Amino acid sequence: MSSGCTSCRSKSLVRDDITGSLVCSACGLVQEFDNFDAQLGGLNGPQGTFVRVGTAGTGTLKNYKETKVYAAQTLIENITFSIGLSSSKSNDVKTMIATITENEFGQGDWFPILIGACAYVVMRKDNKLLPIAEVASIIGCDIFELGRMVSRVVDFLDLKGPEEFPEFDIVASFERTVRNSPRFTGVGRDKVATMLKQGIFLIQCAVKWFLTTGRRPLPVVAAVLVLVAELNGVDVRIDDVAKEVHATVSTCRLRYRELLESLVKVAQVLPWGKDVTLKNVVKNAPFVIQYMERKSMEKPVETRKTKGVEGVGVDLRDVVSQCLRKDVEYGTDLRSVENDSQYFEVEKNSGYARSRDDDLERMNISHECLSLMYTEFLNETSHTKSIEGDVEVRTKKTRRGFEPRPCRDWWNGKSELTKKLLLKQILEKDVGLDALPxxxxxxxxxxxxxxxxxxxxxxxxxxxxxxxxxxxxxxxxxxxxxxxxxxxxxxxxxxxxxxxxxxxxxxxxxxxxxxxxxxxxxxxxxxxxxxxxxxxxxxxxxxxx
Known part of the structure; x- marks a missing residue:
């Protein structure tokens, strides 16, 4: 029972015959919350006064679906914007999700993973680079979970063949990493262009050596980038590069070690190859890469009788020039060193043009001659050091064996491996090493x-x-x-x-x-x-x- 009017506390309350509400006869106020009817019969039971099934409002089934679709599309736009996709690519992702979910879209923890998978598939279909590790880090999910969702999307859309779903482009990934990395902001454009060519060359050599077979490609990209930066005098840490490419640091270090081990195997064909180890291969890398570059530019000859350095048109003038110097200490000022290589220079009018690649084979020095020169050089160096004694103070410790200085112009950049090639073309090239996976x-x-x-x-x-x-x-x-x-x-x-x-x-x-x-x-x-x-x-x- 009512206790009275809520306004004047009068007990004179009467019920209106039309609306059924209580009205105070003294002040005329309509009493609120007096016409509530409990719904005890489910959907088919008695209906209330103000709330009726099927009336327009926020709780209808139609508005629930519209709200869900609107929220899903907003989430798609936010995630694609964080990934860096354009508006057209974002619309492609919406269309793909609508096709997969039959225009129902969705909500829950699984829906952002589906958005990331569709974004990855859309970019791969358009042959654009989007690393799956980067997508997983932006969404905040596990990379394996995202990979499983990508496989389900590819199977549902029946994307078969390289035309519909191209393979991951590791060369484009390296170029994107170099251009977007803040480590190379202060480096000149010419040096960055040289590093790009050298990196593409080494990455395709790594593909030929099966260092990327059955593995994640981004650690190989990080390893090659660190090596190329070290060769060009750019201070880059492998930990920082691993974070930029969203790769594990330990895996990047392992790929870096495997890359150096492959270079050591290639260096064994050089006259001082037995002295090249995993510790000093970076200092010898310019000579090794120069040999690999010239080896890849060489035309295949079926009747070749010799193998190794003498069968390749490698310009060893800088190598011989460094070998004939009196002082072998690594990093000594070039102006203060006596150079005897002038006696081995070829005159321009002697009929052997040094700039012509066709005549390089006629200028090659045999392996036996290089070994003899190397032995005489070691004997002369040991004799000179025994005579001079400790007159000159060295800033660095004397190293055992032969450690040549890097050539100033060791990189040519004319090999076809500096450009993006197909897998078949890469495997046909000869870079001095045929390795197994x-x-x-x-x-x-x-x-x-x-x-x-x-x-x-x-x-x-x-x-x-x-x-x-x-x-x-x-x-x-x-x-x-x-x-x-x-x-x-x-x-x-x-x-x-x-x-x-x-x-x-x-x-x-x-x-x-x-x-x-x-x-x-x-x-x-x-x-x-x-x-x-x-x-x-x-x-x-x-x-x-």
Missing amino acids: PSFVSGCRAYKRRKKRIDAAKWRVNRVLHPSRTDLVDSGDIYSSEDVDDGKRRKRRRIYDIDWEDFIIETLLLHGVNEEEIEKGHYNTLLDLHVFNGGIVPQIPSRKE
Whole structure:
């Protein structure tokens, strides 16, 4: 019951016959909140006075869908703007999402991932660069989760073939990183252009050496960028470049090491190649890259009898000039060094034009001649140092072996590898090294290592099960030890030094697992199938049997 009028506190309240509301007869105020009817019958029950099903308002089904679509399109515009897409590309993303969701769009944690995947696919279809790691960092999701969504979008849209869905352009990624990196703001345009050509050359060499096969391309981009910057005297840290390309620092360091190891392998063909190691390969990199560049420019000759430096039109005048200097200390002022290479200069009117590439082969020095000159140079240097003594104070420590100075004009930039080539064209080029994929090489080593472990495990099992037999295979040199390469050092591992892997192999052998299956290394799967499958344990024969 009502307690009275809310305005004058009068008890004279009457109900209006038309509206059904209570009205105060004293002041005429309509009493609020008096006409509420509880909805006890669901949608088909009695209806209230002010709220009716199907009336216009913010709670209708039609406005809910419009609000959801509006919010989804606003989110698409915000994310595409953060990624850096234009308005036309943003509309393409909206159209793709509308096609996938049948104009329903969506909301929730999965919808931003779908937007990032569609943005990545739209850019790839247009052959524009957009790293998936950058998209994942902007959206704030895991790169693997975004990759799975990209695969689902590609499968739904049935994008097959390089025409509809081109491959990732690692050359364009390198160019974009160099141009957008703040590390090269103060560097001159000419030097940046030279670094771009050198980087493209090394990246396509890395593609030929399978350093990008089955791997993320951005760590290779970071490794090449750091090496090129170091060769051109630009101070760049690999940690900073890794953050810019959204790559893991440890992976970038590993790719950098693999790139240097490949350069060391290429340098072995040079006369001083045995002195080139992983520690000094950066100082020798100008000569190595010059050799690789000239090697790639060489036309293939089927009847070539010689291999190595003498079969390539490599201009070794700077190398020989540096070898013939009296002082071999790295980084000494060039003006204060006596140069004997003037006696080996070729006159312009002698009929051998030094600027012509066609006549380079006639000017090549044989490998034996270079080795003889190198030996005489070392002998002369050691004799000169013994005579001079310690008269001149050196600012740097004397290094062992031969460390040549970098040539001033070691980069030519006329090779076809300085431009973007197709994979088939890259593989046809010769840069002085034909390498196998590192993953394949490591897989072969692991396969060989597991085979040795299986043989050693079989020998131990047979020795326990049949101790009285004298015809057992002796361990000998085959099973006594094995080389274990942990990436940093090599150590000898004897048969009696067993670890968890040896115990697993012995268990699988006792359960009758085929050796070929064990050699593949899928231990967890084999244990689930043969060891922990229903608790079935085979009977081990006794010693009497």
